[in-house]
Amino acid sequence: xxxxxxxxxxxxxxxxxxxxxxxxxxxxxxxxxxxxxxxxxxxxxxxxxxxxxxxxxxxxxxxxxxxxxxxxxxxxxxxxxxxxxxxxxxxxxxxxxxxxxxxxxxxxxxxxxxxxxxxxxxxxxxxxxxxxxxxxxxxxxxxxxxxxxxxxxxxxxxxxxxxx
Amino acid sequence: xxxxxxxxxxxxxxxxxxxxxxxxxxxxxxxxxxxxxxxxxxxxxxxxxxxxxxxxxxxxxxxxxxxxxxxxxxxxxxxxxxxxxxxxxxxxxxxxxxxxxxxxxxxxxxxxxxxxxxxxxxxxxxxxxxxxxxxxxxxxxxxxxxxxxxxxxxxxxxxxxxxxxxxxxxxxxxxxxxxxxxxxxxxxxxxxxxxxxxxxxxxxxxxxxxxxxxxxxxxxxxxxxxxxxxxxxxxxxxxxxxxxxxxxxxxxxxxxxxxxxxxxxxxxxxxxxxxxxxxxxxxxxxxxxxxxxxxxxxxxxxxxxxxxxxxxxxxxxxxxxxxxxxxxxxxxxxxxxxxxxxx
Numbered sequence: 091x092x093x094x095x096x097x098x099x100x101x102x103x104x105x106x107x108x109x110x111x112x113x114x115x116x117x118x119x120x121x122x123x124x125x126x127x128x129x130x131x132x133x134x135x136x137x138x139x140x141x142x143x144x145x146x147x148x149x150x151x152x153x154x155x156x157x158x159x160x161x162x163x164x165x166x167x168x169x170x171x172x173x174x175x176x177x178x179x180x181x182x183x184x185x186x187x188x189x190x191x192x193x194x195x196x197x198x199x200x201x202x203x204x205x206x207x208x209x210x211x212x213x214x215x216x217x218x219x220x221x222x223x224x225x226x227x228x229x230x231x232x233x234x235x236x237x238x239x240x241x242x243x244x245x246x247x248x249x250x251x252x253x254x
Numbered sequence: 255x256x257x258x259x260x261x262x263x264x265x266x267x268x269x270x271x272x273x274x275x276x277x278x279x280x281x282x283x284x285x286x287x288x289x290x291x292x293x294x295x296x297x298x299x300x301x302x303x304x305x306x307x308x309x310x311x312x313x314x315x316x317x318x319x320x321x322x323x324x325x326x327x328x329x330x331x332x333x334x335x336x337x338x339x340x341x342x343x344x345x346x347x348x349x350x351x352x353x354x355x356x357x358x359x360x361x362x363x364x365x366x367x368x369x370x371x372x373x374x375x376x377x378x379x380x381x382x383x384x385x386x387x388x389x390x391x392x393x394x395x396x397x398x399x400x401x402x403x404x405x406x407x408x409x410x411x412x413x414x415x416x417x418x419x420x421x422x423x424x425x426x427x428x429x430x431x432x433x434x435x436x437x438x439x440x441x442x443x444x445x446x447x448x449x450x451x452x453x454x455x456x457x458x459x460x461x462x463x464x465x466x467x468x469x470x471x472x473x474x475x476x477x478x479x480x481x482x483x484x485x486x487x488x489x490x491x492x493x494x495x496x497x498x499x500x501x502x503x504x505x506x507x508x509x510x511x512x513x514x515x516x517x518x519x520x521x522x523x524x525x526x527x528x529x530x531x532x533x534x535x536x537x538x539x540x541x542x543x544x545x546x547x548x549x550x551x552x553x554x555x556x557x558x559x560x561x562x563x564x565x566x567x568x569x570x571x572x573x574x575x576x577x578x579x580x581x582x583x584x585x586x587x588x589x590x591x592x593x594x595x596x597x
Contacts, residue, residue, distance in 0.1 A: 118399075118459050118460070119388065119399055119401060119458065119459040119460075119461070120459065120460055120461030121461055122385055122461045122462070122463040124461075208387035208389065209387075210389065211389055211390065211392070231385075232384075232385045232387055233384075233385020233386055233387050233458075233463050234385070234387075235387060235388050235389070235399075235401075235458065235459070235461075236461075238387060238388075238389045238390070239389065239390050239397070239399055242389055242390040242397060243390065243397040246390075246392055246395070246397045247397075250395060
């Protein structure tokens with residue numbers, strides 16, 4: 091019993107190692123549903139909530155610091171942005187269904203959507219509705235860890251550029 | 255006719271209740287104590303480390319809760335040992351050896367809960383197709399995937415319980431301490447969960463969202479089985495079943511040996527013993543049927559009792575009862591030469 095268990099564990103480990111070498115083309119960590127692969131050189135489906143000062147969606151195209159960040163991220167991955175403006179719940183549902191690649195609009199690290207979406211690390215601080223400081227985040231599809239990693243890496247890169 | 259040791263001799267630290275411990279067994283006790291304190295130290299360090307890298311990962315959260323649960327058996331051992339040392343009193347004439355049984359039950363419940371939580375949680379994750387998110391850390395200006403940290407911490411947490419559990423198994427057998435035995439199973443569960451988490455997180459990195467849950471179910475099932483085995487053992491031992499080896503697989507060999515000692519007495523026609531596991535030590539009721547016309551003197555009974563007690567340190571609480579017929583449920587029933595080990 092113990093021996094079979096140990097053999098099976100070794101097999102799992104070995105399989106993982108093999109898979110690792112086989113899958114390096116799609117990156118590590120990889121996306122279970124291939125979000126970043128699809129976005130790269132294609133279309134980034136971004137959903138935003140009208141939430142000044144972070145997002146102003148009253149014009150033809152959303153503007154503000156968060157849409158700028160999203161455009162920058164898309165440009166870094168040769169992608170064109172396709173905007174959707176809607177309420178937070180509608181956008182999160184679309185994100186969960188796989189109809190959206192990224193959601194923004196003044197989301198904070200206290201967001202209650204953690205079981206529906208992957209919430210990024212905070213990229214900036216701002217003043218919240220009650221005057222307390224809040225940490226600004228964005229959301230990507232749940233478990234799409236390559237997308238999450240890429241977006242967080244872009245945040246870090248922007249922060250480093252601004253610090254210079 | 256119960257052996258009653260004078261309680262004044264020796265410090266209470268060298269005894270289990272009324273039972274005086276041979277020096278080599280006392281050394282094992284001290285070794286076991288040191289191992290359990292070391293275990294507590296290792297677990298506390300792991301709990302702090304995992305809490306730091308945990309993030310929002312459900313997998314790590316589960317591992318963390320398991321670490322909290324694995325604090326229970328070492329604590330149960332240390333408390334049970336302390337209580338078992340207490341000398342018998344008029345109010346507690348059998349001593350407090352049963353603390354081992356109670357500690358074993360507590361440890362078995364902790365182990366079972368850990369297994370059930372692990373399997374339940376992971377099954378739920380698979381059924382609801384929960385895709386675990388693992389993001390990044392900013393490490394001195396470098397964006398590093400958090401999965402690497404998780405795997406590193408888990409890799410660090412594997413050798414400790416692996417070594418400790420292995421050492422405890424040996425001591426548990428010498429001491430006949432089932433709390434220690436259950437704790438060795440808990441250590442096994444700990445390091446196997448650690449390996450499963452490494453495999454799971456590595457799998458998540460490959461885009462296999464199900465890897466973590468699948469690996470957790472794999473080890474979770476074996477933990478549940480270990481928990482169930484210990485639970486059964488603890489309950490049946492508390493319910494006065496025949497003394498058994500530490501793994502519960504066979505009747506304890508001492509039962510056969512005490513009966514042989516009785517059969518060897520020339521005045522004994524039939525002999526059979528009821529031996530129950532009090533925790534560390536055994537309680538022996540030796541029923542003897544004397545030969546017709548043989549004198550059953552206090553001296554003969556005392557000599558038999560002393561001969562039995564001299565077999566092993568675990569045999570101190572020995573009662574010799576002369577009867578005209580053996581109770582049906584005791585092993586034996588024929589004369590010594592013809593009695594076969596039916597077990």
